[in-house]
Amino acid sequence: MATQVPSISDSPPSAAALEKALAKTYVADARTALSAWLALELGRPLLLEGPAGVGKTDLARALAETLGRPLVRLQCYEGLDEGKALYEWDYAKQMLYTQLLRDSVAAQTQGAENIVDAVDRLAGAESAFFGKRFMIARPLLQVIESPTPVVLLVDEVDRADPEFEAFLLEILAENQVTIPELGTIKAAHPPLVVLTTNATRDMTDALRRRCLHAFLDYPPPSRELAILELRVPGIAKDLGDALVRFVHEVRALELRKAPSIAETIDWARALILLGASALDKELVSSTLGALLKHEEDRRKVEAHLPKLLEKSEKSPKTQT
Numbered sequence: 164m165a166t167q168v169p170s171i172s173d174s175p176p177s178a179a180a181l182e183k184a185l186a187k188t189y190v191a192d193a194r195t196a197l198s199a200w201l202a203l204e205l206g207r208p209l210l211l212e213g214p215a216g217v218g219k220t221d222l223a224r225a226l227a228e229t230l231g232r233p234l235v236r237l238q239c240y241e242g243l244d245e246g247k248a249l250y251e252w253d254y255a256k257q258m259l260y261t262q263l264l265r266d267s268v269a270a271q272t273q274g275a276e277n278i279v280d281a282v283d284r285l286a287g288a289e290s291a292f293f294g295k296r297f298m299i300a301r302p303l304l305q306v307i308e309s310p311t312p313v314v315l316l317v318d319e320v321d322r323a324d325p326e327f328e329a330f331l332l333e334i335l336a337e338n339q340v341t342i343p344e345l346g347t348i349k350a351a352h353p354p355l356v357v358l359t360t361n362a363t364r365d366m367t368d369a370l371r372r373r374c375l376h377a378f379l380d381y382p383p384p385s386r387e388l389a390i391l392e393l394r395v396p397g398i399a400k401d402l403g404d405a406l407v408r409f410v411h412e413v414r415a416l417e418l419r420k421a422p423s424i425a426e427t428i429d430w431a432r433a434l435i436l437l438g439a440s441a442l443d444k445e446l447v448s449s450t451l452g453a454l455l456k457h458e459e460d461r462r463k464v465e466a467h468l469p470k471l472l473e474k475s476e477k478s479p480k481t482q483t
Contacts, residue, residue: 175200181229189218189225190382190390198377199226208335208356210371213379216423218390219359220318222379226355227314235309235354236316237302239323245330249303249340295345304348307340312352320370321360328370335373382424384411390424395431405442406431408475410454416467418460430454442475444468 175181181203182196191199199222202209211219227234237248300308306315320328334340335356339349358374360366382390388407391398406427414421422430430453439446448465455461464471 174203184229185225186393188228188393189222190386190393191222191225192382192386195222195377195379198375202357202375203230203355205375206338206353208358208374210366210374210376211357211359211379212362212366212376214381214421215361216421216425217379217381218424219379220316223314223316223318223357223359226357230312230314230355232355233309233311233313234316235302235306235313236318239317239319239321239327241322241324243323243327247301248327248330249301250342251299251301303334303340306354307334307338307348307350309350309352309354313354315354315356317356317358319361320358321363321366325364325367328367332369332373335370381414381421384408387411387424387427391428391431394428395435398431398435399440402434402440402442403431405475406434409442409447409471412471412474413454413464416463418455418463419457420455420460422454426454426456442472444472447472 175184178193178197178200181200182191182193185191185196185199199209201207211222213219223236224234226232298304302315306313317331320331337349338353339347341347358370381387384407387410388403391403391407395403410422410427410430430450433450433453434446437446437450448468451461451464455464
């Protein structure tokens with residue numbers, strides 16, 4: 164759990180103040196900043212929905228950095244269960260203690276008439292092996308037990324099974340978890356919970372009811388240019404303009420995977436390393452591997468390359 168350095172108070176006075184503070188590392192639109200601020204003020208989870216690569220995960224990172232909170236990330240995947248998300252027992256440690264204490268166990272069961280009698284004598288001691296001493300805390304329990312407020316990122320929740328959503332409801336609604344051997348543990352400091360989904364499947368109504376919702380899409384060219392200038396300092400304005408307009412035209416094609424904002428940034432850095440000051444057919448063709456991650460997409464873009472370059476050159480300067 165990495166601690167971030169605080170940059171503003173934990174309760175920005177307004178959505179505009181949060182948007183301004185985020186702008187040091189993240190270019191949010193006003194609606195997204197408002198949703199994040201309301202989630203903070205109301206103590207509600209924030210569900211960020213949208214295509215892959217539009218900045219949902221990065222918004223959680225930026226919120227943690229801006230608020231001066233640690234970021235705890237739970238990456239979801241098919242088959243994820245509470246043993247990986249909440250806690251699990253350290254069975255190796257339990258076995259080691261069992262071996263070390265076998266003389267004590269033998270003394271306690273000495274004279275037992277049968278197995279049932281021996282088990283009854285040990286019944287009072289069994290809880291000692293299911294306490295926090297033998298527990299391995301996973302992300303959700305780390306968040307609940309944190310001595311300071313944190314940002315909990317439940318990333319790509321749509322990749323997990325619907326049953327896992329039901330498991331999350333207690334922490335989303337009550338800021339607490341229930342462990343059979345220990346009872347209910349309530350968070351001393353309610354976390355800011357950010358869930359992301361790429362909409363590969365629909366979220367259950369129960370989860371949606373407990374969250375505020377924000378949809379993040381690919382940004383308009385003007386905001387993507389602002390992101391590019393923030394993340395790639397020193398990029399020439401003309402090159403940045405042309406690059407963003409070209410990517411915007413590429414996303415309009417029917418591709419297996421449209422370029423993400425991160426891939427736009429990677430491509431810009433690659434072009435700067437090559438000393439580029441403008442886009443041309445040869446340069447774009449030779450560097451498409453930084454922008455596109457599927458060969459079929461690359462072939463499709465290359466087939467349309469002259470038209471894409473022409474359209475990006477003729478496009479007006481980036482508009483909001």
